[in-house]
Every structure is written in structure tokens, then in C-alpha cells.
Amino acid sequence: MTALTSCGSGSEPAADGTVTLKFLIDNGQGAVDSAKAMTTAFMQANPKIKIDTETRPAGSEGDNIVKTKLSTGDMDDVFLYNSGSLLQALNPSQTLVDLTGDPVLQNVQKDYLPVVTQGDHAFGVPFGTAMGGGILYNRKIYEKLGLQVPKTWDEFMANNAKIKAAGISPVVSTFKDTWTSQLFVLGDFYNVQAAVPNFAADYTAGKAKFATTPAATAGFQHLADVHAKGYLNEGFGSATADQGMKMLVEGKGAHYPMLSAQLPPLVASMPQAATDVGFFGIPGTDPAKNGATLWEPSAVYIPKSTKNLDAAKKFLAFIASPAAADAVSKAVQPSGPYRITGAKLPDNAIQAAKDLQAYIDRGATAPALEFVSPVKGPSLEQITVAVGSGLTPPAEGAAQYDKDVEKQAKQLGLAGW
Template sequence: MKTSHRPLAAAVAVLATAALTSCGAGSSAGPAADGTVTLSFMTGSDQSTVATSTALANAFMKANPTIKIKMEQQSGGSEGDNVVKTRLSTGEMTDVFWYNSGSLLQALNPAQTLVDLTGDPVLANVQPEYLPVVTQAGKVFGVPATTLTGGGILYNRKVYEQLKLEVPKTWAEFMANNDKIKTAGLTPVISTFKDTWTSQVFVLADFHNVQAAAPNFAQDYTAGKAKFATTPAAAGGFRHLADVHAKDYLNKGFGSATLDQGLKMLVEGKGAHYAMLSGLLPPMLKTYPQTATDIGLFGIPGDDPDKSGATVWEPNAVYIAKTTKNLDAAKKFLAFVASPAGTEAVTAAVQPSGPYRIKGSKLPDDAIQVAKDLQVYLDNGATAPALEFLSPIKGPSLEQIAVAVGSGLTPPAEGAAQYDKDVEKQAKQLGLAGW
């Protein structure tokens, strides 16, 4: 859910360092006369990305004193996206750069613009489950830059303890828990439709259930063969939005409530459930340290308890531009990023909201509970990537459609059909076959 990254990142404290300076000159020249190499590194401008990139660069330079890193920050959103594409196409990209993984990678024309890492020792520590989201046409191009983010139901564990509730594995069990929470005088489900993007989580984080019921959905959906409205599992997210509204489980004023208000309500125990992403919690720790232990995560429940699991948003990646004149140093940096030493450097600077996709990397003992919960799903093989990592199609109007369904204004079946029309426009714009 790419629209979610802006509020997530804005909440994380920036860690500035004098070791990183702005550099807008594209790829650096080769080694200097004294043998030192300077790598240029384009990264994002949001605070979480800056903090992570800073930690990686400083730790790498400490371990490799003959290699210096100059970092250039690039704005996010479509503006930053266009800059990346333009500089790659004109040969003016930095040596290494931070960018999305998943379906957006194909827009970079990676076979022509990026260094192919297939079979390279750089990938030695990357978990094989991650490789598909940085692969195009059978070739691997990047390494994970940060942690997984879990999507599902954030819940207040203190409320569950007080009401003697168990984590639900089916939607029926979830709704039964909501009944008990409502009877206790608390808000069962928090919704924050003032920040319209938050309405999408019930739909997008339900993809684990979609894939469990219809394993070929992503492929058929991309080919124009499968639709949300005619695939019962895929329409489930819209039904969930409608269900919690119809039962009057939502907080008063949910239509004007903001993300920050929703998170505060959850942490304070005034609301029990919030369909949201785990990555939004670390910024809460400073004001609400109990967030680390009081808030847990479970995947959006489906119909089959034996197939319960969670949807994950895979980490963004670091790539090497084909125009680099410092390929050996660039590969050395990527190998460090994709190593336990690299993840330890990041953990020291940014509290992980989920596990890393690096072999041998472990969550710290004091990791927040949602990260531990997500680790259990991973260990059990009970995760699926969000649909946006498997398909380039994501309709721009989903958040507005979800708000209408979640507010009782649009029936769920109609909302699913509206979304099918929304994605059809985008698929045709992308020139995909079958549309």
C-alpha cells in the first residue's frame, strides 16, 4: 500500500549525521589516486529511510575505511519516481540507490539500467522468499534495505487479557470477540477515514486469505481473467469493511478520525482492534512506551482456521545502476546491507517493526510485540506478500471505494465491482495483455 508510506515515515525521528553529505552529481568517478573510492547513494527523504540509510552507510564506512559514501536524498511519491526513471535512462544515476521492490521494479527497465546480481555472492544472505520481489525476467537486481511490515489487525493485548479473549483464527471468532468488547463498553474496531488511505487495509491486508483460497489469483488478475467481484475470497475484504460497520462496532466519529487519533485510541485501550500496518508503531514508543508490549498483531481472519496467516509488505531494496564506475565497491556495500552486520546497524538506529529478510538476522530481545508476532507467522510459513508485490495493478480509487463501503454507503458487492472498473482503466494504461 504505497500511499501508506508517507504517514508512516513522517512519524519516525530523523537521525542526522555529518558523515553523509548531499551529492547530486550522479555516479561517482572511479578510485582516487590514493585508492579511496566514493560511492554516491540516492535514498529517500522520509525520516525512516534517512535513518536506516544513515545507519547502514556509517557502519559500512567504519568497516571499510577506503570507501566513502555520499548520500543524496530524493523526494518520494510520483515526483521522486520520475527522477529515478529519468536519471537511469540518461545515465546520470548514483552508483547505488534505494527504490521499491515488487511490481514497480519493472517500470525501471532493469535489464537495461541495473546491474544483474543473479548468482552473485552479494545475495548469499538474502532469504530466498524475498528474491521474487526484486526479480524481473528471471534476473535478480536488489537486496532488502529494511524490515518486513505486517498488515492485519493491531490489537490491544491488555484488553484481550482483561476480557479473557483469544486471538481469532476465523472471521466468526473475530466478530464474536467484537461482541464481547462492545458489551464491555469499549470500541471493538477503530476506523480513521479522515486519512482515507487507512480504509484500504481491510482489503489489501486480506490478500493472504485470497491467495490461500485462490492460489492463482494474482496471475489471473494481472491477465484480466480474475476479478474481485467474481472471486469470493477477493471480495472478502469489502465484506469485512461492511460487516464491522453494520454491527456498529466502529468508534464514534470514525469518518472524521485521523490515523494519529486511531493509534492513540488503540494504545490507550479505548479501542481494541485497528486494521493497520505494524510499521506505524515504533514512532509511538517515545510517547507511549507501553506500545512495545501492549499492542500485538494478527492477520485478518478468514474462513478456514487451518489457513490463518498474515499479509506482509516486503522491504524496499537497494540497487546498483549499470552506469557505476565503482562496481566492486557497490557490490561490497550491497553485501553489507544484506548481512547480519548491516541489520544490526539498522536495529541500533531504528526499532524494527518486523523481521529482516536476511539469513542469520534475529530480532533483538526487546523487539516490539508486533515484530515478534510477525516472526511467528514467518516461521510457520503462514504469510503472503501483498498483491502489489505480485501484480502491477492497483486502482487509484480504492481508498474512496473502501471509505464508502466501510461507512455503509455502498454495498460490499457493489464496491468490489467498482474496484474492478477502477483497475481496468489502469491495466489498459499499462498496456497489459488480456484487458
């Protein structure tokens, strides 16, 4: 890759017509490996465009770098950043190139676009794959006990009863890593949206609450249900996410409410994780409305400060193409489906990713609430641990969370709070 001597947001084309794009990504190994595969394939097809990839830290430090670069006009020609509500904090209408109606977006799946949109304007293309938030399950246990994937919560609980009778932990919980306790609530948003289509907008406006919306309280109730029935693994309060994944893959636990992205890193040391673990969305009340909640991939954007707009658009069009997906799949095991029309999962994709693809193919997905609302309270994982441990009643947990998000909504200056 060609290094840049300028410190601005891009360099002018060289005398031979070569353009160098600066591409800013986070320093996570998955992002680094994906970007390398993508840029190598792109530069082979476009020898006049060189891409110089730079990394930034993840988390709040990386957020600050992105915001500073945008505000000073010093952003790289293209950059990787979150989709969903965190994008709104970048004030995209003022800082990013509007791609609405541009051929760059022609392969981007339509139901992905809302998470890279402000108002009626779309600003980015998906980088990497979606991941599912729901139930990872051991397929060997299901096969051995003759169980079917449940489409309602009652069916799920009936499966748990049979699994417990067989001497296996029905539901793996790992509350030592408190973040893992949130999945029954956060992964249930598909069902919330199916029951109350305007919930995200009303919740953001301070009109809808978890405690007063039965479909939203249900996630807290689920946590209480599996604990009350004795369906959790022994030592769930001190178990870690790594231990939970191992239990699931080894068949010592049947279900684990979790993100599908936890699986690919295990495949090297436990190859059966690719085939023996499947995925299903958290079941609701209506089998006809069965679906799954998605954590959408991040996106690549172009700042208005770029001096190389045509080359940057060419690169984004490539990122949003089946060719880029194929290149990435060879380097990084996908944890879910690509959000690009025509992009296929490789034959050796993990089973959980294939299961998630089936939900997308039938249009039965919704983005997690954090992609469609900026309101997420910092204490949810402590509240869900308490509810899931039988210490706090579910209705009280939902009310506590409503109070928790109120602080954050006021900090964000949202109307209606």
C-alpha cells in the same frame, strides 16, 4: 563522508586506492537514519570505500528523478527504490546489474526475492524491515477479557461481540484519513492467495476480478460486517489515523486494521505502544491456513552505469547482512522483521514486530497484491470508505473497484484488458 566532484554515476578510484560510492536514498527520516547507521558501520569495516549519501524527494517527484537518472546513465553507484510492481517500471533487465546467483544475495530470504525479480533475474537486496498489514490489537483488553487471537473470521467476530459487551469499541476505523479504510481489503491478500494461488497473475492479465472471486470479495464483506454489527467506534467517519492509534494504545478500542509501521513513531510519547499492542493477520475461513500479508521493504540496486561495480557489490552484501541489521536497529526501531537470514530483532523490538516475525518463521506470509501486480486502482480508498460506512453493498464495492482498476491497466498497456 567524502564529497564527489564528478557529476556522473561514480568516480574512479583515487591514487591511494580509495573508492567513493554515491548512494541515492529518499528523504524520509527513517531512510536517512537507517542509511547513516548502515554506511557508518560499512565504512568502519571497509576504510578504502567511502560512501557519499544523497537524498531525493519521495513520491512521484522522486520516481521521476530515479527514472531520469537511469535513462541518462547518470544514476548513483547504488540507489534505494521500491520493490514489487513499481520496480518493473524501471525496466530492470535493461538498467540494473543482475545479481542472480551472486554471493551478494546469499543472506536474502528466498521468499523476499520475487519482489526484486523480473523474469528469472533478481536485482536488489532488502533495505529496512517488512511491515505487516492486518489487525493491530490491544493485548491488555484480550488479557482482561480472556480472549485468544482469532484464526478465523468467525472467531474474530465472536471476540468483537465480547468486547462490545464490555463497553469497548471492538474495531477502530478512521475514515477521515481515507487511506486507512483499505486494510481489510489489502491486508486480506494472504487469504486470497491461499484460496486462489494464481489470482495475482490472472488479475494482472485481466482474467480474475474482485467481484467474481469470492475470496477477493471477502475483504469488502469484512468492511460491511463490522459496520453492520455496530462494532465501529463512535465518530469513525471523522476520526484520523493519529486518533485511531491513540484509541488503540489507550485501550478505548480493541482492534485497528492497520500497518505495523504506524507503531514505532508512537513509542517515544506512549511507551506502552511497544508492549501493549500486538499484531495478527486478517483471519480467513480455514484455521489451518492462517497467515498474514506483508508489505515488503524497499531494496537497494546497482545501475549498469556504475564504474565501481566491485565496491558497490561489497556494499550490497553488507546491507544484506545481520551486521547491517544490528546497526540499523540501534538507530531506528524496527516495525517488523528483517528479510535477512540470521538478522534478529532486538530484545526491545515492539511486540507487533515480534508477532509478525512468528508468521515469517512458520512460512505463513504473502506479499501484498501491489508487490506482485502493477494493477491498483486510484479510487479504492473512496470505495472502501463507502462500503465500510454502510453506503455501498460489498459486492457493488468490489465491482466498482474492478471498473476502477480497468482504467489503470489500460493506461499501463497490459495485455488482456
